[in-house]
Amino acid sequence: MSKYTEDDLREELKTKEYEYGFYTDIESETFKKGLNEDVVRAISKKKNEPQWMTDWRLEAFRVWEQMEEPNWANVTYKKPNFQEIAYYSAPKPKKKLDSLDEVDPDLLETFKKLGISLEEQKRLANVAVDIVVDSVSVATTFKKTLGEKGIIFMPISEAIQEHPELVRKHLGTVVPTTDNFYAALNSAVFSDGSFCYIPKGVRCPMELSTYFRINEGGTGQFERTLVVADKGSYVSYLEGCTAPARDENQLHAAVVELIALDDAEIKYSTVQNWYPGDAEGSGGVFNFVTKRALCETNAKVSWTQVETGSAITWKYPSCILKGNNSVGEFYSIAVTNNYQQADTGTKMIHLGKNTKSTIISKGISAGKSQNSYRGLVHIGARAENARNFSQCDSLLMGNECGAHTFPYIETKNSSAQIEHEATTSKIGEEQLFYCNQRGIDTEKAIALIVNGFSKEVLNKLPMEFAVEAQKLLEISLEGSVG
C-alpha cells in the first residue's frame, strides 16, 4: 500500500457522499410556493383548526412580515426567498392508518435505510415513536400504554383538536410569536410536530422519540413541539433527524417549547443529521431553530444535542430558570465539515434564587467549515446565589477550518458564581502516528480521538441514542484530518 497522506484523507472526505442521500418517491400533496395570509389560512383550514388557532397564526404572520431576517450570527449564506418555498407538504395516506402494516412500504423502506426500524424499536428499545415525515405524523405507537398513565403524546395537530385547552394555555408562552424572525414564521405556518403532556407526579416509563425528516424537494419544514411536564413529573424526549440529499437549500425553522412545572424534570436529546450539502458547499439544509425551556421551582431541564448535519445551523437551546432552585443544563457536540457553518450554543437565564446551570459545548471543525459557540449566561437581579459553569472545547482538523467562541456573561447580582473554561486543540500528526503505531488506522484513530473528546456529552445521551450518535460522529468525520 502506498503511504496514506493527509491529502488522501482530505480527498476521501470530500468525495464521501451523504450516507442517507436518497429520495423516496412518495406521492405527496404540496401547496403552491409562496406565503401570504391566504396560505396561512389554508394551512389552518387544511388542519381543520379552531378559530383561535387560525387567529394565532395570522397574528404571527403579521408580526413576521414586519421583521427582518437576523444577521448577527457568524454564518454567511444566500438568504432564502420566502416566496419560493412551499409551506405545506403531506404524504397522501391511502386511508387512515391504524398500524404500521398500513404505512406506505416505500416509506418504511426509507426508515429502514435510516436504521429506524419501528418494529425493532417497539420490541427492543422501549421507545414510543411519533414519526414526522414532511410535516404530518403518519404513525404513532405506544399511545395506549402512555394513555394509561394519562400521558398525552401525539402530533400537535391532533392535540389542537383533542386537547385545545392544554395547547392554548401553553403554546407560545416560552417562545412568543414575536420572539424572532424564524419563530414568528414557524408560528404562522407550522404544519405539525409533537405535543407531550406528563401529568402531575408521573414518571414517563419510556423514552419518547420523534424522528423528523425532510423529504419533498423545495419544501420547508416547520415543526412545532410542545412538551409540558406537570408538577413532579419526569420525561426523557429524543429527537433524531436525517434528511435525503437535495440540490436546493431547504429551510428548516422549528420551534420547541419545554415547560417544566414545579419539581418536574425534562431531558431533551437531539441527534441532528440533515443533509450538510456537498463537498463544494452547494445544497444542504438551513437549520434555524428556536428551542427554549421554562423551569419553575425546583425544576430541571437538560438539553443534549449532537449536531452533525445541515449546511447552516443557527440554534440555541435555552433555559429560563424562573423558579427558585431550578437547574438548566446544556450538553452539545457540534460537528462541521466541508463548507458547513454552525453558530450554536445556549442561553441560561437565571431569574430565581439558587438557580444552577451547566454548559458543556464541544465543537469539532474539519474541512473548510466554521464552527461557533455562542452562549449567554444572564444572572438577574433577584437571582441570589446563582451558579454557572461553562466549558467550551474546540477540536480542529486541518488548517482551513475555524472555531470561534462567543461567550456573553451578564450579571446583575453580585452573589453569582460564574466559571468559564475554554480550550482549543488540534488532532495532531503525533497523536495519529501514535495510534497508527499501535495498529489503529487513521480513520479509526480519528473516531477514537473524537469520541474521547466528545465523551462527556455522549455520556449524557440515553443508551440507544448514544450508539447512533457515536456512529454519526464517525460518518461525519470519516477521513478528515490534518
Added chain:
Amino acid sequence: MLKIENLHASVEDRAILKGINLEVKPGEVHAIMGPNGAGKSTMASVIAGNESYEMTEGVIELEGVDLADLAPEERAHQGVFLSFQYPVEIPGVSVTNFIKTAINENRKAKGLGDMPAKDLLKKIREKSALLEIDRKFLSRSLNEGFSGGEKKRNEIFQMAMLEPKLAILDETDSGLDIDALRIVASGVNKLKSKDNAVIIITHYQRLLDYIKPDFVHVLYDGKIVKSGDASLALELEEKGYDWIKELV
C-alpha cells in the same frame, strides 16, 4: 527477523541516517547507544514508519516482509512495536479502551474477530499484575496527567498486551526513577522469548544493568560505528562518547 541494509533517511532534506546496517535474530536483545543527535530516535521512527521522515535509500525487512512501503499501522500488524520516548495524550480515551481498540484492530488485520471481553479482561489483569500497575490507572485517559514513569510503564503495558515480534524501546529509561526502572526492566525481561526480539535505544548504560543486551551498537552521525557485546556499553560508560568520536 529484522534486516536493515544501507538505511538512509532524512527529514526536510537533511540527511540523518547515513547507511545503517543491522540484523536482529529472534530471541536477541540489541542496544543502540550514542550521543544526542546521532540518529537513534530517527532510526526507531523510520522502522515504525513515521511519515515525518523520508526513507531515501536502503532496505527494512521483518521476517522477509519489506516494510518500506507499508503504512505505520500495517507495520504494527506485522509485529513492530515502538515504545515512544514521548507518549502522546489522548483525552477522554481510557487506557483500556485504547488497548482494546489496538488489539482488535490488529486482530482484524489478521482476519480475526474482536477479542472476547472475558479474554481481554483476563489478559489485562495478567499483564497489569506483571508490571505492577494499579488497575485504577487503566480507566484514566491515555497519558493525560501521567507522570513520566507512568507513561513509560503504560508503554510497556501496551507492549505486553500486543505481544509484538519486534519491540523498539526508545529511551524508555528516561524519566524513570530507580524503582520504576526496575519494574519496567523486569517486565521487559519477562516478555522476552526465543521468538521475539528487542531493540533498546538508550543514552546511558543504566537500563542495560537490568536488561542484558546480546549486542551493543554505537550510533554516531547516522552510522553504526562500533558493535560489540554487553561489555561495549560499560566501556562506553567509562570512556564517554568522545572516545567514539576519536574512533571515527
